[in-house]
Amino acid sequence: xxxxxxxxxxxxxxxxxxxxxxxxxxxxxxxxxxxxxxxxxxxxxxxxxxxxxxxxxxxxxxxxxxxxxxxxxxxxxxxxxxxxxxxxxxxxxxxxxxxxxxxxxxxxxxxxxxxxxxxxxxxxxxxxxxxxxxxxxxxxxxxxxxxxxxxxxxxxxxxxxxxxxxxxxxxxxxxxxxxxxxxxxxxxxxxxxxxxxxxxxxxxxxxxxxxxxxxxxxxxxxxxxxxxxxxxxxxxxxxxxxxxxxxxxxxxxxxxxxxxxxxxxxxxxxxxxxxxxxxxxxxxxxxxxxxxxxxxxxxxxxxxxxxxxxxxxxxxxx
Ligand code: NAP
Numbered sequence: 433x434x435x436x437x438x439x440x441x442x443x444x445x446x447x448x449x450x451x452x453x454x455x456x457x458x459x460x461x462x463x464x465x466x467x468x469x470x471x472x473x474x475x476x477x478x479x480x481x482x483x484x485x486x487x488x489x490x491x492x493x494x495x496x497x498x499x500x501x502x503x504x505x506x507x508x509x510x511x512x513x514x515x516x517x518x519x520x521x522x523x524x525x526x527x528x529x530x531x532x533x534x535x536x537x538x539x540x541x542x543x544x545x546x547x548x549x550x551x552x553x554x555x556x557x558x559x560x561x562x563x564x565x566x567x568x569x570x571x572x573x574x575x576x577x578x579x580x581x582x583x584x585x586x587x588x589x590x591x592x593x594x595x596x597x598x599x600x601x602x603x604x605x606x607x608x609x610x611x612x613x614x615x616x617x618x619x620x621x622x623x624x625x626x627x628x629x630x631x632x633x634x635x636x637x638x639x640x641x642x643x644x645x646x647x648x649x650x651x652x653x654x655x656x657x658x659x660x661x662x663x664x665x666x667x668x669x670x671x672x673x674x675x676x677x678x679x680x681x682x683x684x685x686x687x688x689x690x691x692x693x694x695x696x697x698x699x700x701x702x703x704x705x706x707x708x709x710x711x712x713x714x715x716x717x718x719x720x721x722x723x724x725x726x727x728x729x730x731x732x733x734x735x736x737x738x739x740x741x742x743x744x745x746x747x748x749x750x
Contacts (some may be wrong), residue, residue, distance in 0.1 A: 445480020448716025
C-alpha cells in the first residue's frame with residue numbers, strides 16, 4: 433500500500449477533536465483532522481457552531497460566540513501543525529492496523545485514531561422550531577439559560593435532562609413550564625421530586641408542544657400546547673423553548689467495531705479515553721452523555737491525545 437501512514441487521525445472538529453489536534457501537533461505527531469460537517473449541519477466545528485453566545489468557557493471575560501470560539505480552536509490547531517481535511521468520514525475499518533479511514537473517496541491510514549464525532553441534540557421536528565433555533569429555541573439550558581433571565585420559559589421532555597434544565601432555569605426565570613408527553617417520567621425520582629418541589633416549575637403532563645411562534649418576528653412569543661387526553665390545543669405565552677428530549681451520539685460509522693453502551697454512546701475504560709480497540713480513543717460528547725460541555729469535551733480531547741502519544745511510544749517507538 434502506497435498511502436502514507438499517519439500517527440494519528442482525529443475524526444471530528446468540535447472542542448474535543450480540535451483540542452486533541454493541538455496536543456497531538458505539539459507532541460510532533462503531525463495529526464490529520466477530518467473535520468466532518470457538524471452534527472448534521474453544513475459546516476465543521478461541532479455543536480457550538482449552532483449556539484450564539486458562550487459565557488461559560490473559561491478564559492473569556494466577555495462572551496464569545498460559538499463560531500468565533502471554534503474558529504479560535506481551529507486556528508490554534510492549524511498553527512500548531514494540524515492538517516485539516518473538510519470532509520465527512522464515510523467508512524472506517526478498525527479490524528487491523530494500520531486503521532483505514534475513507535473520506536470523500538480518499539483512503540487515509542493511521543496508527544491511532546481519536547473519535548470525536550460528538551452528538552446531535554434531538555428536536556421535536558416542528559417547522560417553526562427550526563426557524564427559531566437560537567432565536568428563543570434552544571437545546572441547552574446551561575449554555576443559553578442566562579440569556580433568558582427574568583423571562584418565562586417552557587421546557588419539553590421527561591428525562592433527567594429535562595428535570596435538570598427546568599430546575600436550572602427556575603433559578604433564573606420567574607416561571608418554567610415543563611411539558612411532557614406522558615403521565616410518567618423517565619427521569620430519576622430524586623430529580624423529578626426536586627423539580628416538583630420547585631414553586632417556579634409548573635408541570636403539564638400528557639401534553640405536547642405542537643407549534644412555536646412567532647417566526648415572522650424572529651423570536652419566541654408563544655408555544656401552542658396540546659392536551660393529549662382531551663385533544664384541546666391552546667396558546668401559552670413564553671419567550672424561550674428549551675427542548676430536552678435527548679441527544680443522538682454520532683456513532684453510526686463505528687457500529688459493530690467499537691463497543692457502545694445501551695444508549696448508543698461509545699464505551700471507554702473508566703478514567704481514560706481508551707475504547708475496546710487498542711489504539712482507538714474516544715473523546716467529547718460521543719462518549720459522554722452526562723456533562724456534555726465544551727470544556728469537558730476539550731479536557732477529554734487532551735486526554736485522548738496524551739493517551740495516543742503514550743500508546744505510540746509503547747507500541748510503535750519509531
Ligand atoms: P432521555 O432519558 O432519553 O429522555 C428523553 C425524554 O424526552 C423522554 O422523557 C422522552 O419521552 C422525551 N421525548 C423523546 N422524544 C420526544 C419527542 N419527539 N417529543 C416529546 N418528548 C420526547 O434523555 P435525557 O434526559 O437527555 O437523558 C439522557 C441520559 O443522560 C440518561 O441516561 C440520563 O439519566 C442521563 N442524565 C443524567 C443526569 C444526571 O444524572 N445529573 C442529567 C442529565 C442526563 P418518553 O419518556 O415518553 O419516552
